[in-house]
Amino acid sequence: MELKSRVMSQEQQLMHLLNYRVSFTEKEKKYFWKMKKGFEGECQFDELLAKSVPNENCLVLNDLLLEHNNTQFQLDSVLLSTSTIYIFEIKTFEGDYYIKNGEWFFCKTNNAITNPLHQMQRSETLLRQLLQQQGINSHLPIQSNLIFIHPEFTLYHSSIDSPIIFPTQLNRFMNDLGKKITVKPNQRHMQLAEKLKSMHISRPSFDNIPKYNFETIKKGIACASCRSLHVHLIGGTKFQKICCKTCGHLEGVDVSILRAVKEYKLLFPDRKVTTSEILQWCGLFKSKKTILRIMTKYFNKVEKNRYSYFEVK
Numbered sequence: 001m002e003l004k005s006r007v008m009s010q011e012q013q014l015m016h017l018l019n020y021r022v023s024f025t026e027k028e029k030k031y032f033w034k035m036k037k038g039f040e041g042e043c044q045f046d047e048l049l050a051k052s053v054p055n056e057n058c059l060v061l062n063d064l065l066l067e068h069n070n071t072q073f074q075l076d077s078v079l080l081s082t083s084t085i086y087i088f089e090i091k092t093f094e095g096d097y098y099i100k101n102g103e104w105f106f107c108k109t110n111n112a113i114t115n116p117l118h119q120m121q122r123s124e125t126l127l128r129q130l131l132q133q134q135g136i137n138s139h140l141p142i143q144s145n146l147i148f149i150h151p152e153f154t155l156y157h158s159s160i161d162s163p164i165i166f167p168t169q170l171n172r173f174m175n176d177l178g179k180k181i182t183v184k185p186n187q188r189h190m191q192l193a194e195k196l197k198s199m200h201i202s203r204p205s206f207d208n209i210p211k212y213n214f215e216t217i218k219k220g221i222a223c224a225s226c227r228s229l230h231v232h233l234i235g236g237t238k239f240q241k242i243c244c245k246t247c248g249h250l251e252g253v254d255v256s257i258l259r260a261v262k263e264y265k266l267l268f269p270d271r272k273v274t275t276s277e278i279l280q281w282c283g284l285f286k287s288k289k290t291i292l293r294i295m296t297k298y299f300n301k302v303e304k305n306r307y308s309y310f311e312v313k
Helices: 010-018 026-052 116-133 167-180 187-198 253-267 275-282 289-298
Strands: 002-004 059-068 071-080 085-091 095-100 103-106 111-113 142-148 153-156 231-234 241-244 250-252 299-304 307-312
Touching: 002 187, 010 026, 010 253, 026 059, 026 071, 026 085, 026 167, 059 116, 059 187, 071 116, 071 187, 085 116, 116 142, 142 167, 241 253, 250 253, 253 275, 253 289, 275 289, 289 299
Parallel strands: 002 059, 085 142, 095 153
Antiparallel strands: 059 071, 071 085, 095 103, 103 111, 231 241, 241 250, 299 307
């Protein structure tokens, strides 16, 4: 049972929206693609886990951000079974790496990288201490595994007894895990999982978000399929659809405008949703008529003197 789903953080959502609306620097591009690749790899792992371990036999918590003694630590995926607390640290490294004197290096450049095993072991230690501090005596051992999910990852000189799962071992590892976890968790396990979930820190991080404003950002309705801003209206007045010039995807006008409003609110939470603003934001309609019809249908209109705006119902 998945008690805490994996969803994009607000930072990830903003970066995805800005990717096709502002010009990223090289540093921002690298950060965005690393973030995107990491999230996709974690979702891929989630799918493998769901296929291998019966849903009723485990409790899963994704993307836990916890704190102990003023030190925060992230757990990519935690699985609670009746016999073990499993921690999975998921990496999407691609290419060839090697270990020398306990340090990790990227073969192509010979540059040292942060040792992911140390990162995982640190998180495991902090989790043990946090459970003890909270007076939680779960009697469950903690088992951590470092998961490399990209099929083109290779690591040289690793120890045979290290808790690393390579891409070629992943399917076998997941099948073995499914065979081990055969008993349904009881109320005590559920209480432990709920306690961990309650300790999760929701921490919006905007340190790496590029600066942007309404005046300079690229406006337009983004295609729901390819995210291109090159769309146009087709059809008659009553049966209009929005068609993407890049991939040909078709979508109803109502759905497109509602998504555009949602993106506008995420990017500009302090700005009011008015027909004039959304007309300018969509950049596709010649008059306010269509915008006003949809806004009136799906949102609450707030009147303040001569000024009006809309709020989500």
